[in-house]
């Protein structure tokens with residue numbers, strides 16, 4: 001991977017729509033232009049070899065986004081120029097305060113489905129649980145339209161500095177047919193689908209959530225309650241088991257901690273497990289691991305097929321790239337792929353925000369609605385909106 005010693009804030013400042021940026025706990029990466037593009041994650045290693053063999057780039061990197069639906073096109077590009085910098089968390093400095101600014105309103109909001117309908121969908125999902133469907137993740141979306149073109153670069157900087165330890169991204173996508181002009185898939189995900197470096201693989205499944213609270217006592221109470229919740233631990237274990245099963249065929253050794261830990265973002269507490277493995281073949285491309293894992297029960301459910309069917313029955317919108325994956329890989333297969341959550345799809349004056357939650361036996365519709373509202377706050381706060389919509 002090319003090395004351009006620079007600071008993460010200078011890459012955030014250089015970002016403009018049409019480019020792609022991803023900031024991870026390992027590095028910050030900005031891609032400009034396109035030497036080649038594919039809509040198929042499986043073809044990424046071949047695309048990287050092609051670019052290298054043609055002499056267009058000695059050390060090419062592919063960066064992009066994969067949708068939730070298996071038959072929908074991905075968008076993965078080998079940029080003409082890739083700039084890298086250390087991780088954001090290493091550089092919380094004066095830039096942080098200077099670069100954060102609210103976007104101008106007012107915003108017109110339209111919920112799809114309406115909150116009441118989401119509660120009903122959760123209720124229906126709970127009723128359809130049983131031996132054939134143990135868990136399903138149900139989501140809702142919120143369309144916001146502002147007074148002018150949404151400033152994606154400002155949203156990105158706001159997201160980055162609020163959650164510098166996660167995976168912050170802005171991916172350039174082909175325009176939507178109904179909304180011409182630049183399209184940016186943007187977000188700050190706390191969840192690592194898979195990273196591969198040399199002979200080691202790492203995944204960090206999250207599932208089981210409580211909102212953060214501005215009140216320190218309540219915040220602590222939420223965290224303790226989450227860690228002790230049998231329902232959330234069940235919901236979490238289904239994801240960890242699926243990730244371990246997905247990685248096992250590739251690994252000679254797999255370490256799966258028996259107990260989840262708590263992690264926090266600016267808006268949420270989550271149960272988290274770090275699964276690490278030693279790869280039988282250190283040349284296994286990270287995209288192959290991502291394909292084997294996606295979609296985990298953190299975004300779809302268990303078993304996958306029945307959960308997908310329930311999602312298409314109960315969700316009244318197309319998820320697009322939400323609950324897909326975003327990331328990058330180099331030609332040696334080393335790379336990082338985050339689960340595409342806490343995100344929005346920006347085109348023109350509007351954006352679509354998304355949030356979902358895992359439904360298992362014992363899930364409560366009102367609590368699930370509140371959880372999605374809390375998850376939507378990641379993007380709402382990045383727009384400068386500090387209230388529920």
Ligand SMILES: C=C(O[C@H]1C=CC=C(C(=O)O)[C@@H]1O)C(=O)O
Nearest residue numbers: 207208209298341355356357358
């Ligand atoms: C599907 C989402 O979150 C997933 C990741 C962490 C916790 C989750 C949960 O507790 O339900 C979800 O599985 C989302 O944020 O839209």
